[in-house]
Amino acid sequence: MRKPEILAPAGSLEKLKTAIDFGADAVYIGGSKLNLRAFADNFTNEEISEGVKYAHERGKKVYVTMNVFPHNGDLVGVEDYLRNLQDLGIDAIIVADLAIFSIAREVVPDMEIHISTQANNVNWRSAKFWYDQGAKRVVLARELSMQEIESITSKIPEDCDIEAFVHGSMCMSYSGRCLISNYMTGRDSNRGACAQPCRYKYYLVEEKRPGEYFPVFEDEKGTYIMNSKDLCMIEHIPELVKSGIYSFKIEGRMKSSYYVAAVVKAYRQALDAYWADPENYEFKQEWLDIVTKVSHRSYHTGFYFGEKNKQVYDTSSYVRDxxxxxxxxxxxxxxxxxxxxxxxxxxxxxxxxxxxxxxxxxxxxxxxxxxxxxxxxxxxxxxxxxxxxxxxxxxxxxxxxxxxxxxx
CATH class of the missing domain: 2.40.30.10 (Translation factors)
Incomplete structure (x- = not known):
């Protein structure tokens, strides 16, 4: 069994360096095209080059997200962009769409490809399919249980890496595929411009009673019926390792350098402690304290343990203490x-x-x-x-x- 990788978000060159300094094994960034964080401080070619150099000098890796669902016009220039990324020395690209995948296989056949969570991989056959087409890694959908993940990792080739989110914001749509933002604001979530309408507070209005707003309740949990808590698996490192997940992914390319530093440090310390002595591993409260101090919504464990009624939250506010x-x-x-x-x-x-x-x-x-x-x-x-x-x-x-x- 290989020691799992800690994969950190890097929304800027400063955050890339911070993530690596605080213990990340790899970072994922957005370049100038085709990534799902259109409003992040995405990297210029010069910044990618500097970031790759900084990472590689320290034995770390850099992955570039190309995980949008492109329309016809978005495909213009993809070949040159991929060749440019290869020349810059990036370690892998993260893709969701078959068109981008196929273009990459044609023009940069030696480029390592990771299949994004946006591709909705929820079973071992789909993971093996992507592997058979040349993908090195599959990022699982967030709606899987630990039991399902263990079943997937037990049925696929050993050198097919499995990556899963272990910390950060959760999207209420199916693995991130959502049209609410397009419908309400004209901003395409599947092309990197999500307005996050699932975080809005909603009321019910009857058409013949304009101006009378009735709160929407769901099981008396509140009015934020589409808003989710944040994922936090810091207390479950042993289970994550034993499941066969190779890459522990932290969400947050739009988050601060402090968020990146603190969350990476906590998971680094917890994973290192477990890996050094699994039989005598004990969770330390200080690791949870570290991730609790950064800006976050209330934490939960997502779908990993099949717990019910933990997803819907009653406010969209962050805890910022x-x-x-x-x-x-x-x-x-x-x-x-x-x-x-x-x-x-x-x-x-x-x-x-x-x-x-x-x-x-x-x-x-x-x-x-x-x-x-x-x-x-x-x-x-x-x-x-x-x-x-x-x-x-x-x-x-x-x-x-x-x-x-x-x-x-």
């Missing part, structure tokens, strides 16, 4: 001065948590705060401003400083 306030750029061991790039407003003497790529978290106080010119300041109010603090505790480059919104 913590903010990233800074990233350490440098630390002088002699003067004990840390140089920090501000990410959110923060005050002198604030107590912040330190999230670093390796090792446990801890707290420091922001003492003797000064601006870049050395002037004493009481607050760092401007985004990306550089300031310094004095810290007896050694800080390291890339440490993230996290502050509770309830803290003084």
């Amino acid at each position: 913590y903010d990233i306030v800074g990233v350490v750029k440098a630390y002088d061991k002699e003067t004990k001065i840390a140089t920090i790039e501000q990410k959110n407003r923060v005050f002198e003497n604030d107590v912040v948590e330190v999230l670093r790529p390796v090792g446990d978290g801890f707290e420091v106080s922001l003492l003797d705060m000064k601006d870049e010119a050395g002037n004493k300041i009481e607050v760092a109010p401007r985004a990306q401003m550089i300031f310094t603090i004095t810290s007896e505790t050694e800080l390291k480059e890339k440490d993230m400083l996290i502050k509770s919104k309830g803290a003084n």
Whole structure:
């Protein structure tokens, strides 16, 4: 059995580097065409090149999403785009549509292809079909149970990789295929422009009573009848490993660098601990604490364990109890001065948590705060401003400083 891969989202070059620094084995990104996050900070060719170099120098991989369902016009230039991705050195493409798959097999026959969750793979025969056509990996649909996944992995060739989502937002449509956004807003979810109408709050209006809005209830669970909780499988690493899933996929190309860092770190630590000693593995609450501090909806385990009435949620709001306030750029061991790039407003003497790529978290106080010119300041109010603090505790480059919104 191979050690599973932790696959992280990267909506920008900064997030790609963050994901790798905090422990991801691979990242998935969107290029300039044909990916399902049209509003993400998708990568230019220069950024892909830099990202691939950064990843490969550290023994990590980069996958590019091409998982839209293309209309005729979208197919123009696909051949050149694929050749360009190959020249840039990406490790695999993620596709859902037969047209893109067939074009890739023709023009870049040596390119590794992963079949997207959008292709709705829910049984072993479909997984084996894609494998027989030349796909290296199949990303399973999110509506499968652990038992179904184990059945799939037991019936397919050993070198057919299975990937599954283990953390992040859930889509209420069938593996992401949805027309509600098209119908209500004209934005095509299957071409990367979803307006997320499933997160809206709905009321019932009778045509002869305009202006009278009646709340819609479902089993007294609330009015957000299409809104889902977020998936979180951090407490179930042993089950995921034993199921035969090779790649543990984290959702969130539109999420922040803090989200990427925290979630990747938690799953990295949990998987490493289990892999090192499966017989004596014990789950640590701190791993759940880490993923609970990032912006999220209430967590659940999706369809993995067949639990009922856990999907529908009664609000679309996120839990946002913590903010990233800074990233350490440098630390002088002699003067004990840390140089920090501000990410959110923060005050002198604030107590912040330190999230670093390796090792446990801890707290420091922001003492003797000064601006870049050395002037004493009481607050760092401007985004990306550089300031310094004095810290007896050694800080390291890339440490993230996290502050509770309830803290003084």
